[in-house]
Amino acid sequence: MIVTLTANPALDRTITLEAPLRPGDVQAAVSAREDAGGKGINVSRVVAAAGVDTIAVLPLADDDPFDAALRASGVVARRVPIAGHVRENVTITDPAGVTTKLNLPGVALGEADVAAIVDTVVAASEGARWLVLAGSLPPGAGDSFYVQVIEAVRDAYGDAAPRIAVDASGAALAAVVASGRPDLIKPNDEELAELADVALDDARDLPRTVLDIARRLVPSSVGAALVTLGAHGAVLVDGDGAWTAVPPRIRVASTVGAGDSSLAGYLLAAAEGEGPEERLRRAIRYGAAAASLPGTQAPSPRDLPDGAIAIAGLS
Numbered sequence: 001m002i003v004t005l006t007a008n009p010a011l012d013r014t015i016t017l018e019a020p021l022r023p024g025d026v027q028a029a030v031s032a033r034e035d036a037g038g039k040g041i042n043v044s045r046v047v048a049a050a051g052v053d054t055i056a057v058l059p060l061a062d063d064d065p066f067d068a069a070l071r072a073s074g075v076v077a078r079r080v081p082i083a084g085h086v087r088e089n090v091t092i093t094d095p096a097g098v099t100t101k102l103n104l105p106g107v108a109l110g111e112a113d114v115a116a117i118v119d120t121v122v123a124a125s126e127g128a129r130w131l132v133l134a135g136s137l138p139p140g141a142g143d144s145f146y147v148q149v150i151e152a153v154r155d156a157y158g159d160a161a162p163r164i165a166v167d168a169s170g171a172a173l174a175a176v177v178a179s180g181r182p183d184l185i186k187p188n189d190e191e192l193a194e195l196a197d198v199a200l201d202d203a204r205d206l207p208r209t210v211l212d213i214a215r216r217l218v219p220s221s222v223g224a225a226l227v228t229l230g231a232h233g234a235v236l237v238d239g240d241g242a243w244t245a246v247p248p249r250i251r252v253a254s255t256v257g258a259g260d261s262s263l264a265g266y267l268l269a270a271a272e273g274e275g276p277e278e279r280l281r282r283a284i285r286y287g288a289a290a291a292s293l294p295g296t297q298a299p300s301p302r303d304l305p306d307g308a309i310a311i312a313g314l315s
């Protein structure tokens, strides 16, 4: 069982253009689609599509139209009732796969909402292998919200607690790295650089630079880091070693959900008992599959790209 928490879900509206976006102009759009999104929900959708049990925890008002999209996704969910409706995030894609994203802040949570979410995650996590804490925090949650969740789950289950994966950025990620001792983090290269307060602009060897930064955190504060690099693939660093690989060439439709799908791919391989190289390979395959699908469509095993993915060790 893989449990996910999405504190800040999003109805993802993707608009496809037939030409590159021209800011300030009126342009014809070809099509639009809607997906129940947000990072944890996306991870759960990919995990469910692979036939593995998952529960997605999220705050959701009883009368929120988002629930129809969530039900259509088929993911098993535990809803924590709140006041206010899920935000809508807009993505614009063009024929070259260039993706422009506009993300709203989300519904503000009160103290009682925060407490109810923590309790719901603790209850859902009983017997789970992994708990995934993913996405931005809505107003009212506080930068150390993920640390609060991690402590509550570990207090409740001790050695039987699920392993913890975190996909966050900015202050929320910094707080988790400072005191949450997560088993896995999944930043992209920019989020990792922001965390370490370094610039990547002139990195000539991106995987090597990313490894050097990640080594400051792994294994002292974090069990492992899966750092995704967009079209350049990903780097995996754990206490035993470091590896990198690039994705096969694909036709990009929308990169939204690629990072979430890579995390899901990693967790699916981990749940099968696979070692780091296969976890990285699966992460890259799932990320590439997501990027080749429209909108925030969750890839299933039959969407994975063909072709071998060569893993290179880094030292």
Ligand SMILES: Nc1ncnc2c1ncn2[C@@H]1O[C@H](COP(=O)(O)OP(=O)(O)O)[C@@H](O)[C@H]1O
Pocket (backbone or CB within 6 Å): 187, 188, 189, 228, 229, 230, 231, 232, 233, 234, 247, 248, 249, 250, 252, 255, 257, 258, 259, 260, 262, 283, 284, 285, 286, 287, 288, 291
């Ligand atoms: N243009 C692309 N071509 C092929 N694979 C891609 C592309 N963009 C992303 N991916 C795949 O998706 C993964 C996650 O993408 P990334 O953009 O780094 O995530 P995030 O959405 O978290 O920023 C990458 O590691 C890669 O495997």
Ligand SMILES: O=P(O)(O)OC[C@H]1O[C@](O)(COP(=O)(O)O)[C@@H](O)[C@@H]1O
Pocket (backbone or CB within 6 Å): 008, 010, 011, 012, 036, 037, 038, 039, 040, 042, 089, 103, 134, 135, 136, 137, 255, 256, 257, 258, 259, 260, 261, 296
């Ligand atoms: O919680 P955040 O950081 O605002 O991001 C939410 C957005 O990111 C997504 O989860 C996609 O994330 P990735 O492209 O990083 O995989 C969308 O579904 C959602 O609109």
